[in-house]
Amino acid sequence: MRGVTKRFGVVTAVDDVSLDVEDGEFMVLLGPSGCGKSTILRLISGLEEPSAGEIVIGNRPVNALPPRDRDVAMVFQNYALYPHMSVYDNMAFGLRMRKTPRAEIDRRVRAAAAMLDLERLLQRKPRQLSGGERQRVALARAIVREPQVFLMDEPLSNLDAQLRLQTRSEIVKLQRRLEATVIYVTHDQTEAMTMADRVAVIRSGSIQQVDQPQRIYDSPSNLFVGGFIGSPGMNFFPGRVHAHAGALRAETDTFSVPLAPGIARSEGDAVIVGVRPEAVQVTPSQSSGGGNVGRATVDVVEPLGSEQLVHLCAGDTRFVARVDPRMRVTVGDHMAISVEPNRAIFFDPESGGRLESGAGSGAGVTVHV
Amino acid sequence: MARRSAVKLALQSDGAAQGRGAFQAYLYVLPAFVILLAFHFLPIFYAFYISLFNWRIQQGGFTGLANYANALTNPEFWDSLKVTVYYALGVIVANLVLSTAIGYALSQRIRGRVLYRLVYFLPYVTPVVAAALVWRWIFHAQYGILNFGLGLIGVPAQQWLLEPRGVVELLLQPFGVAPPAWLAGPSLALVCIIVFTVWHTIGFSIVVVLAGLANIPGEVYDAARIDGAGSWGILRHVTLPLLSPTLFFLMVVSTIGAFQSFSSIYVMTDPTHGGPLGTTRNATMYIFQNFFEFTRLGYASAVAFLLFFIVLGLTIVQVRVLGPRVHYQ
Numbered sequence: 001m002r003g004v005t006k007r008f009g010v011v012t013a014v015d016d017v018s019l020d021v022e023d024g025e026f027m028v029l030l031g032p033s034g035c036g037k038s039t040i041l042r043l044i045s046g047l048e049e050p051s052a053g054e055i056v057i058g059n060r061p062v063n064a065l066p067p068r069d070r071d072v073a074m075v076f077q078n079y080a081l082y083p084h085m086s087v088y089d090n091m092a093f094g095l096r097m098r099k100t101p102r103a104e105i106d107r108r109v110r111a112a113a114a115m116l117d118l119e120r121l122l123q124r125k126p127r128q129l130s131g132g133e134r135q136r137v138a139l140a141r142a143i144v145r146e147p148q149v150f151l152m153d154e155p156l157s158n159l160d161a162q163l164r165l166q167t168r169s170e171i172v173k174l175q176r177r178l179e180a181t182v183i184y185v186t187h188d189q190t191e192a193m194t195m196a197d198r199v200a201v202i203r204s205g206s207i208q209q210v211d212q213p214q215r216i217y218d219s220p221s222n223l224f225v226g227g228f229i230g231s232p233g234m235n236f237f238p239g240r241v242h243a244h245a246g247a248l249r250a251e252t253d254t255f256s257v258p259l260a261p262g263i264a265r266s267e268g269d270a271v272i273v274g275v276r277p278e279a280v281q282v283t284p285s286q287s288s289g290g291g292n293v294g295r296a297t298v299d300v301v302e303p304l305g306s307e308q309l310v311h312l313c314a315g316d317t318r319f320v321a322r323v324d325p326r327m328r329v330t331v332g333d334h335m336a337i338s339v340e341p342n343r344a345i346f347f348d349p350e351s352g353g354r355l356e357s358g359a360g361s362g363a364g365v366t367v368h369v
Numbered sequence: 370m371a372r373r374s375a376v377k378l379a380l381q382s383d384g385a386a387q388g389r390g391a392f393q394a395y396l397y398v399l400p401a402f403v404i405l406l407a408f409h410f411l412p413i414f415y416a417f418y419i420s421l422f423n424w425r426i427q428q429g430g431f432t433g434l435a436n437y438a439n440a441l442t443n444p445e446f447w448d449s450l451k452v453t454v455y456y457a458l459g460v461i462v463a464n465l466v467l468s469t470a471i472g473y474a475l476s477q478r479i480r481g482r483v484l485y486r487l488v489y490f491l492p493y494v495t496p497v498v499a500a501a502l503v504w505r506w507i508f509h510a511q512y513g514i515l516n517f518g519l520g521l522i523g524v525p526a527q528q529w530l531l532e533p534r535g536v537v538e539l540l541l542q543p544f545g546v547a548p549p550a551w552l553a554g555p556s557l558a559l560v561c562i563i564v565f566t567v568w569h570t571i572g573f574s575i576v577v578v579l580a581g582l583a584n585i586p587g588e589v590y591d592a593a594r595i596d597g598a599g600s601w602g603i604l605r606h607v608t609l610p611l612l613s614p615t616l617f618f619l620m621v622v623s624t625i626g627a628f629q630s631f632s633s634i635y636v637m638t639d640p641t642h643g644g645p646l647g648t649t650r651n652a653t654m655y656i657f658q659n660f661f662e663f664t665r666l667g668y669a670s671a672v673a674f675l676l677f678f679i680v681l682g683l684t685i686v687q688v689r690v691l692g693p694r695v696h697y698q
Contacts, residue, residue: 047591068597080588084610084696093606094596127698145596 004053006039006205013039015205016053021149021183022197023058026175029185030192031202032228037185040202041151044183046070058148068097073142077154079134081126081141087113088122091141112140115174132163139171143178150175150182156191168195189229193217201225219345223352226274226345232309235280235319237273238349241265250346254314254337255294257344262357265346271355272347279343280321282310282329285336298333312337420670429667436671446672448647449655450679455555456651457627459563464574464623465616467567472578473608486575493572501636504565505530508637530637532557533645556648558638566633570626574619581615582608584698613695621687628680629653652676 006014013036021027029037042048044055046067055062062070073094081090088109095105113119116136126134135155142150155171156164172195175182186192192199193213201208201216201224209221220226226234239252241259248259250271257273265271285295296314308323312335321337323329346355420436423429440446475485492500507515508529516526532539535553555563585608593603609616631653634644641662643650650658656676660669 045595047594067595068599072595074592074595076588076592078586078588080586080592082589082592082607083698093593093598097597097599097602141592141596 001040001044002054002056004040004043004050004055006036006043006048007051013205014043014050017205017207018053019200019207019210021181024179024181026172026182026184026195026197028192028196028199029183029202030189030199030228031187033187035202036205037187037202038153039205041074041153041183041185044149045072045074045151071148072151073145073147073149074151074153075138075142075155077157079126079138079158081134081137083126086123086125087118087129087137090126090137091144094141094145108144108146109140112143115143115177116140116170131159132167135159135167139174143174148181150180152182152184154186155184156186156188171195189231193229201228203228219354220274221354223272223274223347226347230276232277232320234274234276234345236347237275237317237319239271239273241267241269241271243267250344253294253317254296254319255339257339257341260341260344260346260355260357263346263355265355270349272349273339274345274347275319275339275343277309277320278322279339280319281338281340282312282321282323282327283336283338285334294337296335296337298329298331298335301329301331310335416670416673419666420668420674422667424667424670425664426666432667436668437675439668440672440675446655446675449650449652452555452559452647452649453628453651453653456559456563456566456630457624459555459560460566460570460627460630461620461623463563463567464571465619468571468574468578468619469612469616471571472575472582473604475575476579476582486579489575490572492569495569497569497632498636500569501565501633504561504568505637508561527557528645529561530558531645533648536560556645558645559649562633562637562649565637566627566630569633570623574623577615577619578612581612584615585611610696611698614697617687617691617695620691621684624683624687625680628676628683631657 001017001019004014004017005012015036017040019027029040031037039048043050044057046062046065046069050063057070057072082093085093091109091112092105095108100108109122110119113122116139118133118136118140121129121133121137126137129137135158138155152171156167159167168191174180184191184195196213198210199213199216200210203224208225209216211219216225217229220229220234223236227236237252237254239250239256241248242251242256243249248263248265248267249256250259250273252273259265259271294314296312296319298310299313299318300311302309302311303325306325308325308327308329310321310323310329312319312321314337329335347353348355421431421433423432423435471489475482475489479485507513510516510526510528510531513529515529520526533556535548535555536557537548537552537554539557541548589607589611590603593607598606630651634649634651634654635657638644638649641658643654643658652672653676656669656672659665659672
């Protein structure tokens with residue numbers, strides 16, 4: 001996609017989006033509801049026309065092509081199965097519309113049915129199937145088409161938690177087996193992190209960051225990405241830059257850390273320090289130590305079995321820390337807070353973008369807002 | 370403790386209260402029931418009673434099923450049935466096809482959609498008799514606006530509601546071909562009435578079709594477009610099958626309505642002669658004529674019951690034959 005924009009009246013749903021998806025890649029479009037990710041998918045499929053920009057599938061510009069000629073297959077959130085046709089006919093419909101010979105249709109349908117364990121269900125109608133079975137039929141219908149690109153629009157949203165986990169890994173295995181190019185839309189960042197080769201984080205119609213899941217997690221390009229990725233999301237501490245003994249430090253209400261070397265900020269500048277919950281070190285407070293260490297009060301403790309999520313507050317700032325399950329923490333306790341310097345990420349409060357060390361980025365991470 | 374026992378007491382069934390509740394329910398149902406009984410069921414039973422007698426103005430001798438036998442052997446009765454069938458076929462087919470086409474068009478996002486819907490539905494809310502009178506004037510052989518308009522483009526004036534000749538015969542006339550009598554088709558007069566009926570009732574059908582179309586999930590169309598179906602493919606494989614419950618309903622209801630049609634024919638033709646050469650005398654007109662004009666009350670009631678059985682039979686056939694082919698979601 002190059003510079004693709006889509007406007008509905010005065011609303012700009014997709015704003016100058018450019019994205020390259022590699023052959024055989026599992027690309028996830030991740031973002032909150034209403035951010036435009038489904039619209040992007042519909043633009044790629046041809047169900048909507050872009051207001052501006054160009055879409056290319058496999059070296060072929062497809063802007064002028066209707067959906068049927070783009071060689072894409074789509075799996076919908078609500079499955080969109082043909083209610084009046086059997087499972088077999090649902091899968092065969094696309095091939096029949098393209099005048100595929102009957103023997104070939106039969107071969108492909110049965111192969112896809114075998115792949116997804118649907119053989120006993122071929123003569124049933126969609127209303128006789130469970131949610132998970134319907135989802136598999138929707139997948140099979142797409143597989144049978146052998147398209148260049150699979151488009152999936154939140155296919156797991158309507159499944160219960162258990163089924164979701166199961167189907168998630170099935171989809172990934174399927175993709176590897178078929179060596180298929182998949183563009184997958186979701187608002188669930190767990191799905192994005194576990195399934196994607198690369199993730200494109202989208203907000204209000206524009207791409208915030210495109211990178212491998214772990215890199216997005218470790219180096220979010222702006223406040224939105226940092227807060228959206230991770231459960232719970234990144235903690236943000238507003239602070240100021242102060243010079244101490246020749247070195248610049250970022251001081252917040254809770255703690256202070258040395259400013260990462262190379263960041264172009266000076267004395268008095270405002271800065272936001274982002275720290276992931278697992279990087280917040282919490283120890284029972286004895287005395288108020290100087291330097292990095294600050295103080296906070298425990299507000300809520302959420303035991304998860306493998307860890308505890310401790311919600312703390314210091315003045316106006318609220319944040320979350322991941323803590324060993326064996327540590328004794330109670331509401332109202334005063335704790336000492338410290339952060340390892342190299343785990344802190346610095347953001348510009350005005351633009352929201354991450355502050356980079358050095359002039360050029362070079363790490364393949366773009367700073368969008 | 371006290372609260373729990375209070376709740377328990379309230380839940381126990383109070384026999385007297387239940388009896389009172391049921392009595393109240395019957396009271397609410399009573400008015401409608403009385404009206405139905407008095408104006409629907411009693412007249413029906415009474416009519417059946419009448420049909421068993423040689424009843425002119427006063428009750429005559431018991432004749433059993435003789436009236437029915439007379440009707441079934443009377444060519445006038447079969448003629449009236451033929452007219453009824455012509456009329457029903459014309460109305461039902463035109464109604465279904467046009468309402469589906471127009472409903473489909475109106476479900477698209479076209480400009481002035483709301484205005485179109487209003488215009489198409491408006492005839493349905495006009496009183497049948499008033500509208501029929503106006504159309505009678507439009508079709509008038511000498512002063513009607515239709516003949517006037519046709520005259521402007523050089524088409525010769527037609528007799529319209531007074532024309533007893535069949536439409537097929539009239540269409541082939543310029544070519545000098547004369548079809549055999551049984552192939553002449555419904556008379557032009559009957560076709561005029563069909564046109565009026567379709568104009569009057571299509572609004573209702575369109576609204577029903579629009580509701581049926583709205584019931585089809587939009588995503589199914591998206592899936593079909595991606596699967597490779599063109600507009601015709603989508604219509605044939607997605608829209609029509611998923612619309613079939615609505616169309617089935619319309620067909621059954623239209624059939625029943627068309628077989629019972631009376632007001633339009635009564636207003637637009639001369640009832641005493643059943644229209645031009647009796648070509649617009651359908652079954653209900655035949656019943657009406659026999660009952661009020663010839664005061665053959667027993668005979669007319671028998672014909673009415675025969676008509677009832679025919680409509681019932683048709684409905685059952687439709688449900689049995691077409692019902693299984695309807696795709697319910």
